[in-house]
Amino acid sequence: MDGNSTSSCERPRQLVHNAMLNRRFVFRVPQLRTLSRASSSSSKAVVPALEKTPVAQSPNYPTTWSTNQNPRPAVHAGPRFEQTFMELQPNPLSAMELIANEPVRVVQGRKAVCDGGGGPLGHPKIFINVDQPGPQPCGYCGLRFEQAPHHGHEH
Secondary structure, three states: OOOOOOOOHHHHHHHHHHHHHHHHHHHHHHHHHHHHHHHHOOOOOOOOOOOOOOOOOOOEEEOOOOOOOOOHHOOOOOOHHOOOOHHHOOOOOOHHHHHEEEEEEEEEOEEEEEEEOHHHHHOOOOEEEOOOOOEEEEEOOOOOOEEEOOOOOOO
């Protein structure tokens, strides 16, 4: 027996598989003919060039926020995004701008506690020293905490 022969059990299964593939191909032949006729027409359609409009990085932040981040139009270039309508794709808000809009949380002690909120969806609990003047951000989520004015000076 040579290496190309198949067992008698595998042969009927292979024939059924080939018949199914042939049937699928026969159903698609009219579609292929229509496509080939449309693409082989003698008149070449002129496709107008799309205007390049400046695109914001996110709806609430106009530019990139990192030195190694590419602008939004440059990221969505190339063959992967050729036939993608970017207007229909998700355009998430910048988390940086959302955190900046959060109010500063005033605490009454020298330490603030942040766990990210949301129980298991948060981050590990950390303690933030708020002795220094000005708001102190959480290293995980960016929320800002500040000591109440004149706290600890009630002698």
